[in-house]
Amino acid sequence: MPYVNIKITREGASSEQKAELIAGVTRLLQDVLSKNPATTVVVIDEVDTDNWGIGGESVSVRRARGS
Amino acid sequence: MPYVNIKITREGASSEQKAELIAGVTRLLQDVLSKNPATTVVVIDEVDTDNWGIGGESVSVRRARGS
Amino acid sequence: MPYVNIKITREGASSEQKAELIAGVTRLLQDVLSKNPATTVVVIDEVDTDNWGIGGESVSVRRARGS
Amino acid sequence: MPYVNIKITREGASSEQKAELIAGVTRLLQDVLSKNPATTVVVIDEVDTDNWGIGGESVSVRRARGS
Amino acid sequence: MPYVNIKITREGASSEQKAELIAGVTRLLQDVLSKNPATTVVVIDEVDTDNWGIGGESVSVRRARGS
Amino acid sequence: MPYVNIKITREGASSEQKAELIAGVTRLLQDVLSKNPATTVVVIDEVDTDNWGIGGESVSVRRARGS
Numbered sequence: 171m172p173y174v175n176i177k178i179t180r181e182g183a184s185s186e187q188k189a190e191l192i193a194g195v196t197r198l199l200q201d202v203l204s205k206n207p208a209t210t211v212v213v214i215d216e217v218d219t220d221n222w223g224i225g226g227e228s229v230s231v232r233r234a235r236g237s
Numbered sequence: 238m239p240y241v242n243i244k245i246t247r248e249g250a251s252s253e254q255k256a257e258l259i260a261g262v263t264r265l266l267q268d269v270l271s272k273n274p275a276t277t278v279v280v281i282d283e284v285d286t287d288n289w290g291i292g293g294e295s296v297s298v299r300r301a302r303g304s
Numbered sequence: 305m306p307y308v309n310i311k312i313t314r315e316g317a318s319s320e321q322k323a324e325l326i327a328g329v330t331r332l333l334q335d336v337l338s339k340n341p342a343t344t345v346v347v348i349d350e351v352d353t354d355n356w357g358i359g360g361e362s363v364s365v366r367r368a369r370g371s
Numbered sequence: 372m373p374y375v376n377i378k379i380t381r382e383g384a385s386s387e388q389k390a391e392l393i394a395g396v397t398r399l400l401q402d403v404l405s406k407n408p409a410t411t412v413v414v415i416d417e418v419d420t421d422n423w424g425i426g427g428e429s430v431s432v433r434r435a436r437g438s
Numbered sequence: 439m440p441y442v443n444i445k446i447t448r449e450g451a452s453s454e455q456k457a458e459l460i461a462g463v464t465r466l467l468q469d470v471l472s473k474n475p476a477t478t479v480v481v482i483d484e485v486d487t488d489n490w491g492i493g494g495e496s497v498s499v500r501r502a503r504g505s
Numbered sequence: 506m507p508y509v510n511i512k513i514t515r516e517g518a519s520s521e522q523k524a525e526l527i528a529g530v531t532r533l534l535q536d537v538l539s540k541n542p543a544t545t546v547v548v549i550d551e552v553d554t555d556n557w558g559i560g561g562e563s564v565s566v567r568r569a570r571g572s
Binding site: 185214216 | 289298
Binding site: 225230231 | 386389390392393394396397398408409410411412413414415416417
């Protein structure tokens with residue numbers, strides 16, 4: 171019954187990669203806490219680099235500067 | 238003053254249906270907990286079926302398989 | 305398969321009231337969008353009044369002032 | 372190490388304005404709680420006005436009515 | 439730079455189990471999307487069974503009924 | 506009408522400090538985007554250090570090791 175929300179920057183993750191994240195985190199919750207995979211919900215949010223900040227700057231600005 | 242976040246898969250919910258969700262959940266909080274509707278905030282997130290997982294699989298994969 | 309998160313201030317909502325919220329919002333999603341109640345997840349967060357702000361003030365301060 | 376999520380309606384906030392939000396909230400957490408800006412994460416979600424409700428109505432409906 | 443939020447019912451997960459979830463999901467994001475573990479943030483929320491609903495009922499009620 | 510969620514580790518932030526965060530972020534949204542402070546909602550979550558991970562480890566473990 172767990173609910174997992176994964177937020178990443180929108181930078182071209184493929185359907186296959188997102189499927190791997192869903193499968194992997196569902197398996198992890200089953201392995202560690204015996205959670206039933208049938209009711210484990212995973213939601214992936216892809217966030218524009220303008221809308222993601224770290225270190226007081228957007229990721230867009232950091233990427234443009236090369237860091 | 239409540240805050241409600243509703244996450245659904247992006248599959249064509251209309252503006253009218255989303256308005257019904259907003260009205261309905263605001264009324265529910267007023268009926269059950271006497272919350273003031275004027276300051277009840279509702280945010281609906283529509284999530285691509287590639288980005289929603291249940292049972293260890295994305296909804297896209299489940300739909301394609303017919304389950 | 306929807307996921308709903310309801311945030312309210314922690315002010316003594318009873319188990320019965322929380323059960324009503326869970327039942328009500330699950331029914332709403334079934335009525336409006338034909339969502340399967342079996343996989344609708346609802347999580348209620350009760351937040352201390354010191355930790356909830358509106359109008360630039362915490363709810364604790366507003367309550368103490370009588371507004 | 373804080374994580375901040377800012378949700379606003381999608382109404383044309385510019386990259387510069389979003390950069391100001393990121394910088395400002397990171398500085399606030401440093402000033403008030405001495406949080407390290409290097410690991411402060413800020414995520415801004417812009418939400419369609421159809422998907423944001425207040426007072427039991429969507430923002431789209433309120434704007435159309437002129438309130 | 440990913441942010442992951444894991445919500446589970448509060449039913450006695452140990453510090454060791456929570457550490458395994460943190461390590462596992464951080465590794466998964468590195469393996470699948472080459473995300474830097476140093477800036478991957480994981481937040482685990484443990485939710486009272488009265489406050490978690492599925493199938494229109496709280497987990498407390500379901501557990502009491504034996505399902 | 507913005508909604509802001511601030512997550513920090515639970516390490517003794519005072520009511521005054523939390524009030525400063527609420528006031529500061531509400532003012533920031535007014536200054537940058539002309540958002541009405543009366544309907545800006547801020548929710549602060551304080552998270553146990555066992556439940557917060559960065560770099561693949563919980564903050565509890567990092568603190569114990571002195572990093």
